[in-house]
Amino acid sequence: MEKSGVITRNSATVDARAVQMGITSIVEVMLTDERLQTVDNAKALFRAAPEVQQCYYVTGGVSFMLVIVSQDMTTYEETTRRLFAQNDSVASYRSLIALDRVKTGNDILIP
Template identity: 70%
Template structure:
């Protein structure tokens, strides 16, 4: 769900930071429980969460799935090198990767690699099909390297909020 984000982010106070720590651990935590834990009223927590959503600080609420439980046995971290870093090339790659359902995370990075992606697939056959479509048959991709995950030690996007 797209949110309207202001160009100027509001400063976060200690209550906002405490709320963020709680909702990162479990976005389904009832607002009354959050209110009790941070010593605010439920209405104040509701207003603060809405304000952080409107400001683009909270960008979405999502479930983290167990890939094995849903039959997605292959997780791969892929380094992608583009043929060039022109805006049109980079923007086209961003759009392609953003629209690919098997791409769970995508980062445009520095350091000699253009992109780092996290891809999940049912099996090696579907993974190979994805790599052909996204990389091997893509003239903008100079090369790519796959690292197959042996074990998912940690998943999620919890950020330490000071």
């Protein structure tokens, strides 16, 4: 399946608390516009940020949905300043802090 491209990569799931990443945040990001250059720049920025564990370019009034992990709230604030508050292409963002990681991973079960 790897040779045919069905399996694109193998990965490990790490306990975020074990590596001192106790804060998980789901973030809605609204860009100032959806022009190609604006979207491509945002994709590159989010892809390069190690705190961003997952990034989805979405429809429905929100531009991106991100999953971000941080050590603590101080570190999370620094991340939001760097990625969103100091970014002229970001119109607004909303953070949802996870209380519990009920189910994680991107397992696809094939019946």
